[in-house]
Amino acid sequence: MxxxxxxxxxxxxxxxxxxxxxxxxxxxxxxxxxxxxxxxxxxxxxxxxxxxxxxxxxxxxxxxxxxxxxxxxxxxxxxxxxxxxxxxxxxxLSATTRHKELSPIQTITAITLLNMYYERQFEKYKIVSFSEIREKIEQSEFGHLYRKAFFKNPNRKVFSSKEWATVRTNIKNVITDFEQLGWVEKVTILNENDFNFVLKHTIHRFQLLYEYEITNLEVFLKSLKLEDDE
Structure with missing residues (x-):
């Protein structure tokens, strides 16, 4: 057994x-x-x-x-x-069907969440909403690279409600995966356009595993762009 x-x-x-x-x-x-x-x-x-x-x-x-x-x-x-x-x-667990690394979208999302965790360092409950993640995608200094990752288009700055709905679904799926890993908890649907969750200190494990990607975020995101353009 x-x-x-x-x-x-x-x-x-x-x-x-x-x-x-x-x-x-x-x-x-x-x-x-x-x-x-x-x-x-x-x-x-x-x-x-x-x-x-x-x-x-x-x-x-x-x-x-x-x-x-x-x-x-x-x-x-x-x-x-x-x-x-x-x-x-x-x-x-060596078979690839029994273990896997994070996907690029999961990695980018986790990096974003890790930054948001530290922004809330002195808050007892580190609550994050999709609308706040969206703000990062729209206004971050790496916004054009985030847009390349999430929308496959770094140059556009305005996207339709349908396009955002797709991104929201993708990120919600990532958060569900992270909930299984024990990195987030208490995922709550706020309305049809938003949800929130609590970041846990266990996301520290991601920091240990993906130190290079975190330290070299721009290089990592640009490498995704090159892979997509090939």
Whole structure:
């Protein structure tokens, strides 16, 4: 079974901790979330509790069965957990159907959200709306490159309601993906033209993974333009 769960586990087994009642109650769902790439923080109360209290046991479990590294990071005094690949291997998730890098649109959106996170650094709840993202696309110093990425047209500055509706849908789909990753939460539809959500500190993981793209944003966005023009 994918969750490695068995009623036949004995105390002589390295996975004997799975016999504990509290582990049996919550582990199956925790395992599913970790394997699909979710970053677990204190908002996932019971999952976070298991990771806090059985970290070493779970670390051995994922290394033994999946050749994956159970990892944790602390950002702004908050800890979060996730599964990571070892440098020399992607473990049993090495098939491209079971892991993937962010798409260009996801990457651009995440960079925008990361900047907005830091703009809200001293706010308890970092709430972002699509209308604010739209403002970034329209008014950012990289606006022409954003328009190339989202509209495939860097020169136009005015777009129809239908064109914006398509972009809104695309970004909403990205936010849904990020919600699964645990980078955002509480996605709320405000009206037919707008929605908002809460940015989480776990978006720090994106910053670690995409340092080059973040540091060289203009180069990255221009490279997308060149790829599109080929």
């Amino acid at each position: 994918e969750n490695g769960y068995s009623s036949e586990i004995t105390n002589n087994n390295p996975f004997a901790f799975l016999n504990n009642d509290e582990v049996q109650k919550y582990f199956a769902n925790l395992n599913i979330d970790l394997l699909k790439g979710t970053h677990i923080d204190e908002s996932h109360y019971y999952h976070f509790y298991l990771l806090e209290n059985y970290f070493n046991e779970l670390k051995d479990y994922y290394f033994t069965l999946y050749k994956l590294k159970l990892d944790k990071k602390t950002f702004e005094n908050k800890t979060y957990y996730f599964l990571n690949f070892f440098l020399e291997s992607k473990g049993v």
